[in-house]
Amino acid sequence: MKIAVIGANGQLGADVAREFTRNGDDVCKLSHANIEIGSLQSVNDVLGQLRPQIIVNTAAMHNVESCEKEPLRAYEVNGLGSRNLAQVARQIDAVFAHVSTDYVFDGSKKEPYLEADPALPLNVYGNTKLAGEAFIRASVDRFFILRTSALYGTNPCRAKGGRNFVELMLKLAGERDELRVVDDEFVSPTSTSELARQIVVLSKTDNFGLYHATAEGCCTWYEFAAKIFNLAGVKTKLTVASPNEFPSKVPRPKYSVLENHALKTLGLNSFQTWEEGLRSYLSSRHLTN
């Protein structure tokens, strides 16, 4: 099948393009230089010409601080960008697969969020991503929305200075005797290669709709760092940062753990635990003990 991957030079997009190629599909890799999703004209021109059967959108403005500073641009990319892609997908009769976020929730539930739980974002990023989801539902029937969390992959994350959390911790461990990491935010660290495989599997079905798509289980950032050091054999001292040591300028959910309920119901959930996913990532980078 002909697949257009938007954000193809990003952290997730690169793995999505690789996975569809491995699957034997004809992949058109679109970077920001090729398409501006905030412009309906650009989306129409590029996708109208290519006429893919599946459009996968991994592009977003997802640096939460930048979104807070530039809310209109965040809305243009995350909200209207999603609408533009969904409208053009409907016009050219393509399936639309889109990546969303755990940050649509406020974190007050304290147990894993299901797809049916009401979303209540705390910040501009979450609000604009939720707006994007609503536009997609209203614009096209054949859609997949996959909400995910705390991504890490071998391709650099473009919105976060090119280093994912795993690489950042390993770099800092090489530079310092002691590292302090917060222990009050729960996430499900998810490998982009696993998410990419899940997107390929799901997009070849007609089980359209909203999905939570993260690694199994959860941890705090401190626990994540501790596991990285444990698996990579790093001896740097790691301690829990006090609650106000790294005050966030932007409100974030303290608990954004998602349950892959819809995937499990269909028997399609292909995620490992976050520990297994991390081990696979580190071993692919030849960084395990």
Ligand SMILES: NC(=O)c1ccc[n+]([C@@H]2O[C@H](COP(=O)([O-])OP(=O)(O)OC[C@H]3O[C@@H](n4cnc5c(N)ncnc54)[C@H](OP(=O)(O)O)[C@@H]3O)[C@@H](O)[C@H]2O)c1
């Ligand atoms: N990273 C995480 O921890 C995380 C967690 C939950 C959900 N997500 C979601 O996962 C998706 C992928 O994240 P990622 O980590 O792979 O991001 P990434 O590495 O920053 O890649 C995003 C890509 O989108 C492109 N892009 C940005 N704005 C665009 C626009 N207006 N038009 C066209 N292309 C544009 C970027 O190009 P330029 O850099 O050249 O602008 C980049 O290639 C996003 O939808 C994000 O909201 C991420």
